[in-house]
Amino acid sequence: MSNILHVVGLGPAGLESMTLGDYRMIKEAGRVFLRTVNHPCAQDLLAEGLQAESFDYLYERENSFERIYEEIVSRLEKECELYPEVVYGVPGHPTVAERSVVLLVDKLSERFQVKVHPAVSFLDPLFAAIPLDPVEGFLLRNYDALKGSGITGKEWLIIPQVYDGFIASEVKLDLMDIYPDEVELYVVQALGTKMQKVWQCPLYQLDHQTFDHLTTVVVPPCGEGISMTKLLEVMSTLRGRGGCPWDAEQTHDSLKPYLIEESYEVLEAIEAQDMYNLAEELGDLLLQVVFHAQVAQEAGEFQFQDVLKGIIDKMIRRHPHVFGDVRVQNSAEVLSNWDQIKKEEKGEKAEEELFSFPKGLPALMLAVKTQKKVAKFGFDWPDLKGPLAKVYEELKELEEAMAEQKGIQEEFGDILFALVNLSRFIKCDPEDSLRQTIRKFQLRFLEMAKLAGQAGEGLGDLNLEKMDYYWEIAKSKEKNKEIGNNPEIKAGV
Structure with missing residues (x-):
């Protein structure tokens, strides 16, 4: 029969809160250890003459609780090898907020009998x-x-x-x-x-x-606590009886414009590097997710927990190099594994599924995704020279189309598509690049108008030559970093 380690709870207070059975056992034991003597019951036992060794010295020597508990387990393991019965006393109940006991049961129960004696807890x-x-x-x-x-x-x-x-x-x-x-x-x-x-x-x-x-x-419970549960309750109240009539009328279809709008407002906050506004806009975007989940729950389609479970499972499944035993060397291998797992999940086999992108994607983003997709099959330029030459070729074809007044829109689209292809090779996101150029143009134009106003001239009074004059001054000031983030631009001007 294996040796026994008795884990005894000392209760929350003095001897009066300790069970009689545990008291008798600890008094009769030959080898007794206490996690700490800084406890009323431990002090009472020592005052009665109990011979016990404490682990308080570990708290002074070690710099982490986990290390202390490991040392306790190691020492008690050695004691159990030498003595048929060992008693280990801990404050309160042995299984309530006692990490050392969890480790003892986990690491010693295969070699020894670990008996946990219940006690009164501080609860x-x-x-x-x-x-x-x-x-x-x-x-x-x-x-x-x-x-x-x-x-x-x-x-x-x-x-x-x-x-x-x-x-x-x-x-x-x-x-x-x-x-x-x-x-x-x-x-x-x-x-x-x-x-x-x-x-x-x-x-x-x-x-x-x-x-x-x-x-x-x-x-105590607090109705003003901030949590995901609270947001779900707010959304349920808004959609429920006595809630908001407008919220109650919404459907998945009616909410689509707001989802798109909030997504773009998040992008705008990121581009403006306005972290305070980004926090607010991310909250607005999260509300859309919760809104759709509430609508779906009321219709018996799915619940918010299904949304959480789906994305948690997907992230774990698609990151086997983090949650599994797959090894990767770089981010390129991560993306390759991701695409392979995604393909296996969706069972992509038919050619028509190659371009199963959301139909509502902006054209520039759709072009990037399309080109990246075909590039994975080797349908791509070997280097930068190819897409750059293609841009010049498409420009020439547009000139010819304009001269013939035929196929102009098609050739213009070809130029845009070629430029997007070029953007992949020079590692520039076309959507971000165009947004930055638009913002730069807006800032210059506003500065031009400001300069004209300072000279007593309004925009409507300027001819093209005068506009060019103020434009060049605005451009020069911009290069000298005299034009900052204009609030009118942030407001959507």
């Missing part, structure tokens, strides 16, 4: 100390696991072991991403003991409180 006196009914739902999160942990603000949030002001400051900053600065928190110390204290403070003052190793922070 039991907590439920009595504050008006928290667990049936309302609660989240128990360690202070270093708040980001990305699915906090919605609808549930009670319990954060144990907020040891000091530094940890409290980190907790405060993480919570401020979700909750209003003024939300009232509970701070609880020494739960279940005669020294138990409970008080409230606003979130923004959390790191100005007093803390010790027995401090727990609790956040």
Whole structure:
């Protein structure tokens, strides 16, 4: 029969919160280890003469909790090899917020019997100390696991072991991403003991409180919490009974123009390098996704969770070099794998599916995608000379068409297509390039109008020669960087 490691919970307070069975076992044991003696029950046991070794020295020596817990597991493994029974005591309940116990069970259970003895956890006196009914739902999160942990603000949030002001400051900053600065928190110390204290403070003052190793922070449910769940609820309310008549009338088809409009406003914010506006525009774009998901849910078509699951599964599936064992050397191999996986997913076999791009794509973007698609089959120029010569060839054909007044539009389209082809070789995005040129033209024209106005002349009064004069001055000022981001351009002028 293998040796036994008893993992015993010391409860949240002194000996009075420890079970009688655990008390007897720990008093009769020959080899006893305590994760820490900085606990009321541990102090009571030592006062009764218990001979035990603690791991407090590791907290002073090591610089990470994970390293401390690894050291504890290593030491207890050696002890279990030498002694038939070893007892390891931890504060509270052994399986509540005890990372060391998780590691022990995971790493030692194959060689030894690891018996976890249940105990009173800090949650039991907590439920009595504050008006928290667990049936309302609660989240128990360690202070270093708040980001990305699915906090919605609808549930009670319990954060144990907020040891000091530094940890409290980190907790405060993480919570401020979700909750209003003024939300009232509970701070609880020494739960279940005669020294138990409970008080409230606003979130923004959390790191100005007093803390010790027995401090727990609790956040009540808050309707103003920021989360994806909150946005879905807002959208459901707008579409529901008593909501907004306009929102309730919308369909997938009626929302199409807004999806396109919001996408272009995101691009505009990126081009203007206006990060404040970009955050707002990305929110508007996200709203469109949520809007369509709500419409679909009401029609029984799909839910927002299906949207999330679909994109999560797709990203994992198409990145086997990150989530699997595929190895890649560079981004070109990443794209090659991506296309192959996409082809297998969609089963692209028929020729007509080669150009299965969205019909609503802008012409320049559609041209780029088409050329990249055929280039993968080897239908492409070997170097830059080919597409450059093609541009000159198409220009000549346009001149001939203009002279004959026949096929002008077709030849003009050929020039644009040839220029897009050239853009791939010189690594210029044609859409971005044209947008930048348009913006440059607008800035120059506005500056030209400004110069004319300063000279007492209006645009309508200028002949072409005078316009050229002011245009050249504006061009010169632009090269000297005297013309900046004009607010009229940002406004869409």
